[in-house]
Every structure is written in structure tokens, then in C-alpha cells.
Amino acid sequence: MARILTGTQSSGRQHLGNILGAIQPAIELSKDPKNESFLFIADLHSLTSIKDGKVINENTHATASAWLAMGLDTEKTVFYRQSDVPEVCELAWILNCFTPFPMLENAHSFKDKVSNLAEVSAGLFTYPVLMAADILLYDANLVPVGKDQKQHLEMTRDIAGAFNHRYPGTFILPESKISEETMTIPGIDGRKMSKSYNNYIDIFLPEKELRKKVMSIVTDAKTVEEPKNADSCIVYQIYSLVAGQDEDLEMRRNLEAGNYGYGTAKQVLFEKLMSAFAYEREKFNHFYIDRSKVENELKKGAEKARDVSGPVLARVRKNLGFNLK
Ligand code: TYM
Numbered sequence: 001m002a003r004i005l006t007g008t009q010s011s012g013r014q015h016l017g018n019i020l021g022a023i024q025p026a027i028e029l030s031k032d033p034k035n036e037s038f039l040f041i042a043d044l045h046s047l048t049s050i051k052d053g054k055v056i057n058e059n060t061h062a063t064a065s066a067w068l069a070m071g072l073d074t075e076k077t078v079f080y081r082q083s084d085v086p087e088v089c090e091l092a093w094i095l096n097c098f099t100p101f102p103m104l105e106n107a108h109s110f111k112d113k114v115s116n117l118a119e120v121s122a123g124l125f126t127y128p129v130l131m132a133a134d135i136l137l138y139d140a141n142l143v144p145v146g147k148d149q150k151q152h153l154e155m156t157r158d159i160a161g162a163f164n165h166r167y168p169g170t171f172i173l174p175e176s177k178i179s180e181e182t183m184t185i186p187g188i189d190g191r192k193m194s195k196s197y198n199n200y201i202d203i204f205l206p207e208k209e210l211r212k213k214v215m216s217i218v219t220d221a222k223t224v225e226e227p228k229n230a231d232s233c234i235v236y237q238i239y240s241l242v243a244g245q246d247e248d249l250e251m252r253r254n255l256e257a258g259n260y261g262y263g264t265a266k267q268v269l270f271e272k273l274m275s276a277f278a279y280e281r282e283k284f285n286h287f288y289i290d291r292s293k294v295e296n297e298l299k300k301g302a303e304k305a306r307d308v309s310g311p312v313l314a315r316v317r318k319n320l321g322f323n324l325k
Contacts, residue, residue: 004029005038005140005174007082010059011046014066015200017185017193020241021146023070025179029144030077037077038138038305039067041298044082044089045131048124049113049196064294066204069284074297082134084302087309092126092133094316098163099129099155108151116196132156137309139172147183148192150176167319185241188217190234201238203277204284214270215263224261235265242269242276 006026008018030037041063046056060081072079082088104110107128114120131152135143136159143153153176160171184192187199194200201213217235222228230236230252240248251268254260274281287294317323 001034001036002029002141003036003038003139004142004144005040005135005138006144007040007042007045007134008063008067009042009045009195010056010063011049012059012195012200013062013202013204015193015195015202016238016241017146017187017200019066019070019203020182020185021179022144023067025144025177025182027067027071029142029177030072038080038140038308039072039077040080040082040134040301040305041067042082042131042134045127048121048127061291061294062204062288064298065284065287068287068294068297069204069280071280074301078301078304078308079297080301080305081298084298085137085305085309087306087313088130088133088137091137091313091316092130094320094322095132095136095159095163096126096129098166099126099132099159100162103155103158104128107155109148113196128152128155129159132159135174136160136171137312138305139308139312140174141172142177143174144177144179146185147178150178170316170319182241186234186237188213188234190218201273203273204281204288207274210273211270214266214273217266217269219262222262225258227258228255228260228262230255233262233265235262235269239265239269239272242272247272 004026006022008014008022014023026037026039029035030039041060043056043060046059050056050059064079064081067079068074104125110125110127113124117124132155135156145153153174157173160173164170187193187197188201189197189199191197191199201210203210205213217238219233219235233255236251236255239251243251251265255265
């Protein structure tokens with residue numbers, strides 16, 4: 001049996017990058033009866049970028065609706081909101097005291113975010129430690145994530161290893177699970193799709209807005225008649241992630257042959273997104289309007305999560321010999 005764990009921040013709506021890079025792979029793993037899954041919404045992490053709790057709550061609801069719409073089964077999965085499990089904050093503090101300062105200074109995501117922000121909080125700096133606590137608090141074995149989280153997983157292992165060195169047998173060292181094809185989904189400008197770059201596609205948008213978003217994908221200035229390079233075409237790159245093999249080949253051939261404009265390719269991509277996610281779009285709306293149902297699921301999930309987090313935190317305190325109750 002493997003314990004699978006992953007989370008997504010509620011710093012905005014869940015986009016195609018989150019869905020293909022983490023949500024779908026995690027839900028697939030959760031379907032294997034040999035696995036036990038802990039899937040959560042990292043609302044405390046969102047405080048590093050959003051300072052208004054009401055906005056975070058709204059995003060948390062949309063994020064939970066997205067997970068449920070994508071097929072998360074709350075009977076088979078522990079699905080919860082990070083802040084409903086306060087043990088994570090105590091563990092994060094303990095781990096902070098075992099984390100070398102230079103390790104955090106070297107975090108890529110910190111360096112990236114710092115360059116875009118006017119104010120930098122200590123929370124942003126210690127973000128990877130809270131993430132390590134998220135994972136270690138549940139004895140997770142496998143963490144499905146996109147490539148941008150790889151370094152955070154390495155840090156988690158390093159922090160756990162350093163702690164285990166002093167207090168053997170305390171933590172399980174988790175492995176990241178990153179799929180080659182979906183590890184970095186491009187955004188509409190070709191950079192990594194990301195909430196912070198505002199270059200993302202939200203597949204749950206109303207039809208008109210979704211179409212507008214797809215139509216705004218950046219392309220080069222080639223005319224309709226000219227042959228195009230499929231591999232460097234963002235429309236094709238995104239299409240090939242959601243289309244079947246034959247459809248993928250067809251768009252590639254069309255682009256390479258010429259007399260096939262980017263506008264047509266975008267329309268084909270838009271229609272594909274609408275059909276591929278038709279069922280999920282409907283389910284998203286169903287959950288999104290039923291706030292109390294979603295809230296109920298998260299509360300039930302938190303209770304199950306705390307059945308695990310309490311004993312693990314007690315083990316950490318015991319091994320540390322700290323304030324034993
Ligand atoms: P977040 O909310 O930025 O992203 C959630 C998940 O989506 C993946 N992802 C992508 N994958 C492929 N292509 C993209 N363009 C893309 N954009 C996002 C991310 O890699 C991630 O797996 N720190 C985490 C949340 C977190 C977490 C954890 C994850 C907090 N605690 C514990 C795993 C375990 C984050 O900010 O993800």
C-alpha cells in the first residue's frame with residue numbers, strides 16, 4: 001500500500017496546469033484500492049499571496065468544487081482543507097527549527113516570486129517548510145506534483161532526513177511523482193501556466209469566456225497559407241495534451257501543410273476543451289452552487305485527516321522528548 005498525498009493552493013481558480021499536472025494524476029492514483037489518498041486545499045499557503053481571508057475562502061470553495069468535479073471520491077479519499085488541521089502549524093514550526101536558512105534562500109520558487117512582489121513576507125520564505133509539514137504529518141509515500149514542486153519535495157526529504165538523523169525513525173521520506181508529459185503545461189503566452197503570470201486557462205469558465213481565453217493564445221505572425229512548426233505552436237502544445245492520438249496527428253499535419261490558420265487551430269482547441277471536459281464542467285457548476293455540501297465534505301475529511309495527524313505529531317514530540325502530554 002502507498003499513501004498518496006498532494007495539495008493545491010487556493011490562491012485562485014484551478015487551471016488546466018493544476019488539473020493535468022496534479023489533480024488528474026492524483027485522482028487516478030486514488031482509484032487504486034491499494035493506495036490511500038490524502039488530497040487537500042492549501043489555504044494557509046495562499047496567505048502568502050492573498051491577504052484577504054474572504055477571498056481565500058471563495059477560492060477554496062472553487063478549488064474544492066474543481067477537485068470534486070474532476071472525480072475525487074470522498075468515500076475513498078481523505079479530502080480536507082489544510083487550515084482545518086491545526087497540527088500542521090505546530091509541525092511546521094518544529095521543522096522550521098531544523099531547516100537550514102541557506103536551503104530556503106536557494107528555493108527557486110521563492111526567488112521567482114520575490115522578483116514579482118513589492119512586499120515579501122517571512123511566510124513566503126518559509127513556504128517550503130509548511131509544505132514539508134503538510135507531507136510529513138501524514139506519513140505520505142508518494143506526492144504527485146508538477147515539475148515546479150520538485151525542489152520543494154527535495155527539501156522535504158532533506159528536512160525529514162536531518163530530523164531522522166537526530167531522532168531516527170520519526171519521518172517517512174516521501175517521493176515525488178512527476179509525469180513526463182504533464183510536468184509543465186504551457187500557459188497562453190508560452191511560459192509555464194500559472195496563476196501568478198495570469199496566463200492560465202480555467203476550463204470551468206462560461207463558454208464565451210473560455211473561447212475568448214483560447215483565442216488569446218499567443219502565436220507567431222505566419223499567414224494562413226504558410227506551413228507552421230507544430231512543436232513551437234502553443235495552441236498545438238495544449239491541444240496535444242487533451243486530444244486523442246489521431247486528432248493530435250491531424251492538427252500537426254494541418255499546421256505543417258499550410259493553409260491552416262492559427263484561428264482555426266484555436267477554434268479546434270476550444271471545441272476540444274468543451275467536449276473533453278463537458279461532464280466535469282457540469283459537475284463543477286453543481287458543486288459550486290452547493291456550498292454547504294462542499295463544506296460538509298471538507299469538514300468530514302478534516303476529521304479523518306486529524307485521526308492521522310494527531311498521532312504523527314505525538315510521535316514527533318515523543319521522539320524529540322518535547323512537552324510530552
Ligand atoms: P500550486 O497550487 O501552485 O499547484 C498545484 C499543483 O499543480 C501543479 N501545477 C502544474 N503542473 C504542470 N504544469 C503547470 N503549468 C502547473 N502549474 C501548477 C503544481 O506543480 C502542483 O502540483 N506548493 C504547492 C501546494 C502544496 C503542496 C503541498 C503540494 C502545499 N503543500 C504538499 C504537494 C504536497 C503549490 O503551490 O501548488
